[in-house]
Amino acid sequence: MLEHSRKVMAAVRSGPGTLAVAQDFPYRSWSRCIEEYGLEPGRCGTVPYVSHREINVAREALEDKLIFAYEEVDFLYSIVGRIGYCVTLTNAEGVTVAERADRSSRYYSDTERPGSVWSERHAGTNGVGTCLRDAAVTSVFQDEHFFEDFIEMSCAAVPLFAPDGSLWAAMNITVRNPGLQRETHQIALEVVRKSAERLSEAVFRRTYANRTILKLWRPDGQPCLLAIDADHAVVGADVAARQFLSLPKTEFTPFSLWRLFTRDPAAIRDRAGPTLPLELIRLDGSPLRGYAYGPQREPAPAAPRTRAAASATPAAPAAGEAAPVTLDQWAGAEPRMTRNVHILRRLAHTGLPILVLGETGVGKDTLARAYHAQSPRAAQPFVALNCAAMPETLIESELFGYAGGAFTGARKEGSAGRFVQAHGGTLFLDEIGDMPLHLQTRLLRVLESGEVAPLGSGKIQRVDVQVIAATNQPLEPRIAQGAFRADLYYRLAGVVINVPCLRERADKEAVIDECIARTAGRLGMRVAPEARAILLRHSWPGNLRELYLVVNRAASLAEGKTIEPHDLLLPAAGSPAFAPAPVPLPAEERRPAGVRARVDEVERAAILDNIEACRGDVAAAARNLGMSRATLYRRLKAHGITRR
Structure with a gap:
């Protein structure tokens, strides 16, 4: 043995x-x-x-x-x-x-x-x-x-629980790496935990879209969710709330919220919104703080606007929400992007396929939506498919559709597929570089013929779509490796749009100010000069997506009407970088500095998230992260994170 x-x-x-x-x-x-x-x-x-x-x-x-x-x-x-x-x-x-x-x-x-x-x-x-x-x-x-x-x-x-308290799934990460450090793995676990929290909250919000949602933070920093009706009856609770408030583990009969908290209807009515902190007092006198989110005017859509698998054009924004971005707003004052918009407008009536290249988060999806909204096809559907986010076995049926009974497990009514759904409008194929090779062949046939045959139907349907494809990968090396078809590349590259990253844009300062105006400014908030200076110095590896996330998060964290530097949860310029024991890489993949930076990024984000969730309690955050308080202090120092 x-x-x-x-x-x-x-x-x-x-x-x-x-x-x-x-x-x-x-x-x-x-x-x-x-x-x-x-x-x-x-x-x-x-x-x-x-x-x-x-x-x-x-x-x-x-x-x-x-x-x-x-x-x-x-x-x-x-x-x-x-x-x-x-x-x-x-x-x-x-x-x-x-x-x-x-x-x-x-x-x-x-x-x-x-x-x-x-x-x-x-x-x-x-x-x-x-x-x-x-x-x-x-x-x-x-x-x-x-x-x-x-x-x-x-x-x-991390287990995933449905709004009724039942266990429905597990989200998991795995690596086969005997040289992995335990502390690195523990940090990665916290990233999974946060991801599972977001997913569970999204499912809960959809289930109770027409109810008021109370998001409250337990003393250990974990959020819990309650759904209440117009009479303040609790009609739903997630597992964290059920555990903390000693509610039934599965279904329960609706009951008054004031059986749990001191009666204060005005607190919920007057503090509804993601920027107005709510405080409810438990019957034992202890406070629970959080936010109240009012019910949507109608049930939630089948999926959020940016869901990975597929999405349709969003409805007009509600009062107080930011309007959709136009092509001119997308371009800003960056000469290369202004030139891109000029080219797109000149070719808008040709129907040529468009290939958008750029790093993650630069706004490729936003460009596709803005182009559609100002194109001759604006009144027709905008349909998106993320080729990287969907399992390989599902891409073909989702993209081309299938007939009822086409395969075991198929829906009886079948599925039209994204090409047919986008007929007359725009089909956005995101992360096209990740499309499996055998599906590239079929996609090429459809693009060349304008005809699609759903799986198992034998019927050919003509489709008229404006195709916009996007990727954050350089396609030429993948073509050389045989991972991407050269003929498909040339078929998609009717117009090639290269989107610069935020750190290289000539109008970076104006973009950051516009983000502040569209997010914090819309809420009547301002950014302190010191905080703005940090935003300008930051390298923004996540580009616009990271920028908007940081500013929105800061607006929620700020205690008053001014966003201060510590609300940004970003390192100050010149902070020392953390260099944990590197993850061993095979020779052909070895990039020592890059790997250290990536591990650094994951660890730093997890540490900050935990300290924020624990309201600055370092001892509690250390317990969550599975390390001693002394170790966490060393990590804080290594990352240049100072307590305030």
Whole structure:
């Protein structure tokens, strides 16, 4: 028996005191593997797979939630993927229904692909399976896995609960990297936790779109959500609220909010909105602070405007909301972008395909929407598909459609597909560089013929669409590698628009001021000169997306009507960079400085998020991050983060 197997068996025979880790974990899971499942750590770890039909059935059952999940999986991967992790989403049975990964990476594990079943019963102690079994956040670092086959892997999973309290999925990250540092993995877990919180909140808000949502922060910094009706009856509560307020774990009969808090209807009525802090007093006299969000005028749409899988043109903005960006606003005073807009306007009536190139966050999606809104097709649909955010097995049916009964698990009524939905209007194909090679061939045929045949129908439909494709990848190297078709590139590149990154724009200062006006200014807030100076100095690796996120976040954090430097949660100019032990890379992927910067970015964001969530309580933040307070202070110093 190998060393790992001997350690597992000895620990289970002798009890948790033999482990140099927390007593509860992984001992409790190891014990289940041996005593309940009859597994042996020295045998090959097996990960079963379900059929394509069963994958579709699993996705169909989660369809309403997957709309939001694809976007969050894509966002999470944009952060942790840079340090080698893949991101997966499983259903409550552990079946992988979505994946984002670089399958060419040496750190990728083929066992993470869609259809894999990571239940604890089959795969032993692992992030997904143990998370679902315990219904708790779970990190399994290297030799904490039960099977010897998996000890080079590290995974972290967070359970996802539906608004009714039921467990519906797990969000997971995995990397096969024996050189990974435990502290790096612990920080990555916190990033997953935050991502899962956003996803759960999105699902909750959609479920109770026509109710008032109270978002309150528990003393441990974790947000909890309540949904109330016009009479202040609690009609919904997320799992965090149910646990903290001792509410039933599943369905419950609506009851008065004032059974939980001192009666104060005016507090909710007068403080509704994301910028007006709310305080409710519990019956024991302790306060809970947060925000109240009024009901939408109508039920929430099928998905948010920027969802990853597909999106339609948004409705006109409500009173007080910022108007959609025009082409001129998008271009600003940057000469290269002004020239781009001039070219697009001159060619607007030609229907030539448009290829938009630029870093993540530069505004490629915004350009596509602005162009559509000012084109001859403005009255027709705008439909978008993110080729990177959707599992490969779904792209074909989503893009080209399918007939009812075309395959097992298909909807009875079939699906028109994005090309047909966009007929007469604009189809925006984001992250086109990530489209699988075999689908590129079919896309090329449709672009050349103007005809699409839904899967299983045998019927050809003529379509008339303005195609706009976008990518943040240089396509020439991918063409040279055989990963992208040259003929498809030339078919898409009727007009090529290169969008400069924010740090290189000549009008960077004006763009930042415009962002302040459209966000903080609309709320009657101003930015202190010192804070504005930090905004101007920042390098903005996330470009416009990061800029708007930072300013919106600062507006919510500011205690008065002025955004101060500490509200930005950005490093001051000249702050020392954190350089943790680098993640080992294969020779062809080695970029030491870049990797350190990426790990730095992930760690710094997680630390700041936790300190913010814990209202500045460093001891509580350290507990959340799984490190000692002294270690956290060292991290703060390394990142140049000062307490205020």
